[in-house]
Amino acid sequence: MFTIDLNAKVYHVEQDMNLLDFIRNEARITSLKNGCSEGACGACTLLVNGKAMRACSLTVGKVAGKKLLTVEGLTPREQDIYAGAFAEAGAVQCGYCIPGMVMSAKALLDQNPDPSPQEIKHAIRGNICRCTGYVKIEKGILLAASALRGEPVPKAIIEGGIGTSLNRVDARAKTLGLAKYVDDMQVDDMLHAAVLRSKYPRALVRTIDVSQAWQSPGVVAVMTADAIPGQRYWGHIFRDWPTLVAVGEITRYVGDALVLVAAQTEQQARQALDLIVVEYEELEPITSPTVALAEGTPSIHPQGNVLSTTKFSRGEVAGALANSAYVITNHYSTPPTEHAFMETESALAVPGADGAITVYVSSQSVYDDLHGITAILGLPADKVRVISQFIGGGFGGKEDLSVQHHAALLAQKTGQPVKLTLSRQESILVHPKRHAMELEVTTGCDATGKVTGMVAKIIADTGAYASLGSAVLERACTHIAGPYQVPNVDIEGLCVYTNNPPAGAFRGFGVPQAAFACESNLDQLAQLVGITPWEIRYLNALEPGMVNATGQIADEGTAIKETLLAVREVYDSYPYTGIASVMKNTGIGVGLPDISRVNLKVLHGKIVVLTSAQCIGQGLATILTQIINEATGLSGELIEVANPDTWQTPDAGTTTASRQTFFTGEAARQAALKLQQDLQQRSLPELEGCEYYGEYSGKTDPLNSDKLNPANHVTYSYATHVVVLNEQGKVEKLVAAHDIGRAINPKAIEGQIEGAIAMGLGYALREDFPLQQGVPLAKYRTLGLFRAPEMPEIEISLIEKNPSPLAYGAKGIGEIAAIPIAPAVASAYFRYDGKVRLKLPLADTAYAK
Numbered sequence: 001m002f003t004i005d006l007n008a009k010v011y012h013v014e015q016d017m018n019l020l021d022f023i024r025n026e027a028r029i030t031s032l033k034n035g036c037s038e039g040a041c042g043a044c045t046l047l048v049n050g051k052a053m054r055a056c057s058l059t060v061g062k063v064a065g066k067k068l069l070t071v072e073g074l075t076p077r078e079q080d081i082y083a084g085a086f087a088e089a090g091a092v093q094c095g096y097c098i099p100g101m102v103m104s105a106k107a108l109l110d111q112n113p114d115p116s117p118q119e120i121k122h123a124i125r126g127n128i129c130r131c132t133g134y135v136k137i138e139k140g141i142l143l144a145a146s147a148l149r150g151e152p153v154p155k156a157i158i159e160g161g162i163g164t165s166l167n168r169v170d171a172r173a174k175t176l177g178l179a180k181y182v183d184d185m186q187v188d189d190m191l192h193a194a195v196l197r198s199k200y201p202r203a204l205v206r207t208i209d210v211s212q213a214w215q216s217p218g219v220v221a222v223m224t225a226d227a228i229p230g231q232r233y234w235g236h237i238f239r240d241w242p243t244l245v246a247v248g249e250i251t252r253y254v255g256d257a258l259v260l261v262a263a264q265t266e267q268q269a270r271q272a273l274d275l276i277v278v279e280y281e282e283l284e285p286i287t288s289p290t291v292a293l294a295e296g297t298p299s300i301h302p303q304g305n306v307l308s309t310t311k312f313s314r315g316e317v318a319g320a321l322a323n324s325a326y327v328i329t330n331h332y333s334t335p336p337t338e339h340a341f342m343e344t345e346s347a348l349a350v351p352g353a354d355g356a357i358t359v360y361v362s363s364q365s366v367y368d369d370l371h372g373i374t375a376i377l378g379l380p381a382d383k384v385r386v387i388s389q390f391i392g393g394g395f396g397g398k399e400d401l402s403v404q405h406h407a408a409l410l411a412q413k414t415g416q417p418v419k420l421t422l423s424r425q426e427s428i429l430v431h432p433k434r435h436a437m438e439l440e441v442t443t444g445c446d447a448t449g450k451v452t453g454m455v456a457k458i459i460a461d462t463g464a465y466a467s468l469g470s471a472v473l474e475r476a477c478t479h480i481a482g483p484y485q486v487p488n489v490d491i492e493g494l495c496v497y498t499n500n501p502p503a504g505a506f507r508g509f510g511v512p513q514a515a516f517a518c519e520s521n522l523d524q525l526a527q528l529v530g531i532t533p534w535e536i537r538y539l540n541a542l543e544p545g546m547v548n549a550t551g552q553i554a555d556e557g558t559a560i561k562e563t564l565l566a567v568r569e570v571y572d573s574y575p576y577t578g579i580a581s582v583m584k585n586t587g588i589g590v591g592l593p594d595i596s597r598v599n600l601k602v603l604h605g606k607i608v609v610l611t612s613a614q615c616i617g618q619g620l621a622t623i624l625t626q627i628i629n630e631a632t633g634l635s636g637e638l639i640e641v642a643n644p645d646t647w648q649t650p651d652a653g654t655t656t657a658s659r660q661t662f663f664t665g666e667a668a669r670q671a672a673l674k675l676q677q678d679l680q681q682r683s684l685p686e687l688e689g690c691e692y693y694g695e696y697s698g699k700t701d702p703l704n705s706d707k708l709n710p711a712n713h714v715t716y717s718y719a720t721h722v723v724v725l726n727e728q729g730k731v732e733k734l735v736a737a738h739d740i741g742r743a744i745n746p747k748a749i750e751g752q753i754e755g756a757i758a759m760g761l762g763y764a765l766r767e768d769f770p771l772q773q774g775v776p777l778a779k780y781r782t783l784g785l786f787r788a789p790e791m792p793e794i795e796i797s798l799i800e801k802n803p804s805p806l807a808y809g810a811k812g813i814g815e816i817a818a819i820p821i822a823p824a825v826a827s828a829y830f831r832y833d834g835k836v837r838l839k840l841p842l843a844d845t846a847y848a849k
Contacts, residue, residue, distance in 0.1 A: 002064040007073030013060045020044050020055035023070070030184040031071045031099040031177020033392070035128075035342050036424045040781035042127030043342055045100035046070050052107035054126070071099045071177045074106070079176055081147040082106075082140075087171035088156050089140035090747040093131035093755065094617030095174025096342035096392030101127050102175060105141045113149055117142070121788040130340055130393050131617045133754030134788040136747075158637075161630030162808045165747035168622050169641070170390075170615075179390045182346035182362045183421045190348070191220055193403075193410050193420035194269035196259040196276050197429070198251040201464075201499040201774030204281040205247050210259060212275035218268030221414045222276075223260040228409065230378030234401060236368070238466040240301055241502075243376050243405055250283065252300055253464035253501050254775050255430040262410040262418050285774040289438070289459045289496035300464070300497040307462050307495040308470035310477045312704055314551060315488030320453035324444030326528040331440050332517040333839040336433040336461070336769040339506060340783055343392020345402040345431065346421040349411035358385040359408050363398045365654035366612050366644045372401045373408050381646070384408070388644040394616035395759075396505030397431050399656060400467055424780050432504030433769060435472055436461040437513040441480065443521040449529040449536045451522075453488035454549070456480045458514070460495045460503070467504030469495045474590065474703065476510030481549030482518040483560045483583035483718050484540040489549045499774045505656055507756070507818045511584055512763065516840060519580040519823035523830055533827060534571050537581045537720070538564050548583075553709050557802030557811070559739035560718035566737035566797040567722045574733075576725035578828025582718070584816035587659045589713035591702035596663035597650035600628070600671045600692040605685055607634060607675070612644040613652035613664040618814055619748045620660050624668045626744055630808065631672035632679060650693075658717070658812025661744060663696050665807035670694030696806070715804070717741070717811045721820035723828040724792075729846040731761060731825065733793045738817065741802035742809030750796050753817040757794055758786045760821025763840060765847040784841070784849075 002013040006027060013022060020037075023029050023046075032055050035043030039057035046055050047069040074082070082102050086092050091101075101124055108115055108123035115123070120138050129137060147153045160166045173179040198205075210222045225232060225246035232246075233239040242249070245256050259276055263269035286292050292305040299305055321327055348360040357377070361369055366386040374384050391398070403420040410418040422430060442455040458476055462469030473495040481489055526536040541561045542554045560581060571577050588594040599610040609624050621641035628639050642649060652664050671694030678687055701710035717739055724733040736753050743749055766784030770777045802809040826837050829845060837843060 002060045004060060004063055004066070004068060006068045007070060016059050016061040018056065019058040019060055019063060022060050023055055029070055029072055033096055033100070033343065035096070036780040038779060038781055041342065042104065043097050043100045045103045045127060047103055047107055050107065050110060052104045071102050082144050083172040083175045084156060085143035085147060085153065086140040086175045087167040088154060089143055090136040090751045091132060091140035092168055092171040092174050093619065093751055094342065094391060094393040095170070095179055096181065097127060097129045098175050099177040101129070101137055105144060109145050109148060113145060115145060124788050128785055128787065130342055130759070131755045132751055133758040133794065134791050135754045135794055136751055138788065159635060161626050162742065162744055164626060164745065166622055166626055166636065166745055168619050169625055170621060181343055181392055182348055182360050182389045185348050185360060187350060187417045190417040190419055191262040191264065191410070191414060192266040192269050193407055193418050194261050194266065194273050195257050195406060196273045198245065198254050198256040198258060199278070200251060200280060200282050201254050201285040202283045203251050204283065205245055205249055205251065205258065206279040206281055208247055208258060209277040213261060213272040216268065216272040216275055218264035219261060219272045220264070220416065221262040221410055223409060223413060227413070228376060231375045234372045234376060235466055236468055237470055241465040253499055255501060257406065260406050260410055262414055285499035287498055287500055287771065287774045289461050289498060292496050292498050300499065305497045307466050307497055308473060310474045310493040311491065312477070312550065313490040314549065315453065317453040317455055317488040317490040320488040321442065321444040321455070324452045325447040326525055327442060327444040328521045328524045329442040330521060330838055331438065332520065334437045334513040334516060335840060336436040336500070336503060337506065337763060337767050338428055338433055338769050338778060338783055339395045339397030340780065340785055341393030341395055341397055344422045344424055344427040345398065347403040347407040348417060348419040349407040350417040351411050351415050355379070356383045356385065357408055357411055358387060359404055360387050360389055361404050362389055362391045363404065364394050364614050364616060364656060365399065366646050367651045368399065368654055369401065369404045370646045373405050376405045377408055377412055386646045388614060391614060391616045394655070395507045396509065396656065399505050399654060400432055402431050428776055428778055432463070432467045432502040434506035435469065435503040435510065435513065437476065439513065439517040441517045441521055443525060445525045445529065447529070449526065449531050449539050451484055451486050451540045454481050454486050455490045458493040460493065461498050461500060462495045463498055463500040463502040465502040467502050469503060472505065472510040476514040478550050478703065478712065479511045479583065480514035480518050482515065483542050483581055485542055485546045486549045500771055501776060507759065508815050509657065511582065512819050512822060515580065515582045515819050516823045516826065520826055523827050524836065533579050534564065534568060537579065541581065547709060550703065550712050551709050552712050555715065557715065557741055557804060558718065559799045559801040562799045562801060563718055563720040563737035563739055566799065567720050567735050570735045571722045574724045576828055576832045578723045578824045578826065578831060579720065580820040580823035580827060581720040582816060582819045583716045584658060584812065584819060585713035585716055586657070586662050586812035587698045587714045588657050589698065589700040591700055594653060594663065594698040596652040596667045596696050598652065598664060598667040598671045598694045599650055600675055602684065602687045602690045607639045609639065609641040609668065610649040611652045611664055612646070612649045613660045614644055614655040616655055618752060619745065620664070622748065623661050623665060623744050627665050627668050627808065628672040631669055632676045658815045661810050662807045662812060663698065665810055666696040667694040669807060670696065715811055717813065717816045719816050719820055721824045723824040725828045725832050729832055731792045733795065735795045736817070737797040737799060738813065739799045739801065740813055741811035742800050743798050744808065744810050746798060749798060749813050752813050753796055754794055756817030757821055758791060760818045761825065762786050764822035764825040765841050765845060768841055
């Protein structure tokens with residue numbers, strides 16, 4: 001028997017067990033999150049006798065007789081102060097890491113009420129945030145320290161339309177652990193699921209014997225491929241991904257699912273997996289595109305090993321390069337990388353009446369999930385309801401089915417609720433990564449530095465399944481010429497299947513890889529010409545009315561030159577600076593349907609915003625509140641944004657392609673303007689029950705349209721970043737200038753940029769995803785993620801130039817902020833030591849392992 005004091009309540013525990021499991025599952029205190037299970041991320045930080053510790057690394061026995069504290073146990077005054085300070089600072093995005101951050105902050109402030117910025121960085125060094133870049137978390141801790149000392153703090157902004165740094169509407173709930181993520185949910189009679197996955201990346205499954213698993217204690221259901229009632233294969237673009245691999249089939253990567261188990265507890269479900277006997281015939285895995293494309297290589301999929309090809313050309317590139325004063329050709333390599341979102345994948349499926357099923361998810365589109373789940377379960381859409389809970393980060397990594405369909409299948413089979421949550425190691429194993437790419441790029445210019453033409457060939461490793469690989473490749477191809485006027489181009493890309501983990505959407509969607517190659521070639525051309533990297537970019541940068549590499553005419557909101565002017569002084573002021581300029585599309589584009597929808601409903605005297613647009617940390621609910629406030633003048637306290645729900649909210653498309661602020665923002669504006677018209681005649685209470693619908697559809701042209709100047713995307717964002725190295729070769733400062741159209745919420749935009757900088761620095765300098773014969777070797781602690789003490793000073797400049805009325809002029813920010821960093825860092829090291837680095841993460845730096 002063990003006795004522990006948790007938040008001033010005494011618990012008696014019969015048997016020793018993991019402390020985090022006890023707190024979450026037995027005490028039902030869910031502010032602590034299981035982000036890694038290895039003491040690396042800090043999401044489960046609590047105080048043990050006043051010291052910050054990781055609950056996942058402790059047992060009940062180790063803390064017996066000690067006082068434990070989580071955010072739930074803070075005094076009301078402390079809760080108000082931390083919630084207010086973190087909201088005011090803009091410290092909260094997805095929110096998954098924040099309760100742990102608060103507890104690390106309390107451990108510091110209890111001992112040191114007036115800490116320095118460096119002491120704060122040190123105090124949270126054990127806490128990872130994948131969203132914020134730490135800047136605003138550190139500011140929030142400083143504000144909390146001031147308030148706890150009794151000093152006045154800035155008054156929170158709780159009202160405001162466009163251009164106001166309104167505090168996040170969900171900041172308090174997330175800070176205090178009140179926001180519920182899927183794995184926080186528990187319902188009566190709930191079963192827990194586990195998945196048996198392939199032992200080998202490529203093997204013939206000869207037999208599967210589940211008989212012993214059925215006899216294992218607590219087991220309620222065991223499912224193999226032959227029990228799937230509907231379509232077994234699913235996919236966004238191509239249906240090539242099996243829900244379960246069947247006997248007689250060949251596995252394609254080590255994340256392939258073979259058997260599902262549901263049991264009374266998670267431990268019982270996992271123990272049953274060990275009793276399943278699979279007979280394999282191991283086959284040699286195909287682990288590189290070069291091998292996959294070689295003659296005689298076995299086909300991974302029936303159609304072969306090439307998923308897709310992208311080709312386009314403009315002008316006459318051979319002649320242009322032949323007549324160029326300078327021509328540079330390089331071969332660049334970029335690695336696969338892990339999203340490392342703080343919340344692992346989780347779904348809870350709950351059976352209802354008449355065979356209906358409700359699935360609670362933490363993904364990037366409830367409607368994408370709906371389409372996949374209904375097909376697999378063999379049910380009509382009116383029998384499946386998908387509801388989103390809070391989401392602990394995504395970055396593109398939660399666009400595919402991972403756990404949603406498996407939980408739903410088991411709930412359908414058992415007639416009981418089933419929850420399936422991946423461990424961190426399973427998450428690393430299973431979900432699609434950023435594409436590894438090989439890029440051969442030739443760029444030419446005249447004697448003054450004017451770019452004359454580009455030839456590029458890109459080979460992308462899409463891994464075992466298509467996911468969104470063909471679209472990622474296309475975006476890499478369309479952006480590889482950068483935000484410049486390049487009159488002659490010949491671009492070709494191949495997306496290739498291998499037995500590596502699948503690759504799909506990841507913040508930037510192929511453009512970070514392309515930008516690294518494009519920008520590095522420009523730096524070398526500038527050196528040959530005898531001008532600075534800043535000058536060659538300014539000379540070639542697009543202006544309104546100019547034509548980009550795909551033929552689209554730059555619109556009046558194009559402000560890439562303004563971003564360059566914003567960073568020129570800092571670029572010229574230090575000896576070791578690097579620069580990169582980039583562009584990124586907003587919206588899916590390329591002629592595909594792209595529609596967002598919003599329905600505003602007057603209910604109980606408030607405006608309820610109904611839309612399936614997912615907030616994965618970017619603050620969409622706050623943005624929609626501000627847009628509706630701007631259009632109607634209604635107080636933000638009268639506006640509530642509902643959770644995405646396929647039975648209640650209209651389809652707003654996936655949270656991808658930096659599209660939601662623009663697309664859903666415009667749909668909300670249209671609906672709000674209709675509401676405003678009625679408000680001129682009647683009061684809000686008189687409109688009870690009325691609904692106002694808004695829709696925005698982005699009309700674009702396919703990539704190889706017959707038009708002379710196709711509009712492949714509704715708009716583009718532009719950015720220039722400058723990286724400053726110190727004498728030791730460490731990143732000392734980063735200046736980011738962004739053409740964001742119009743800033744709906746400047747504080748939220750800054751948070752997106754700062755978080756992207758932390759992610760981009762990791763991609764440039766440390767983050768890798770090593771594979772051994774197709775098997776991932778990484779653990780969360782070895783991914784190379786940047787932590788607070790390693791972050792440089794960040795300076796942000798927002799350029800607002802867009803005259804478009806759509807979404808009040810806003811453009812995408814979520815992806816573009818991550819794109820310039822790696823090439824800018826490479827540019828800085830080129831200036832630092834003269835070495836051309838052609839591979840990420842960059843070698844021979846102060847950060848190299």
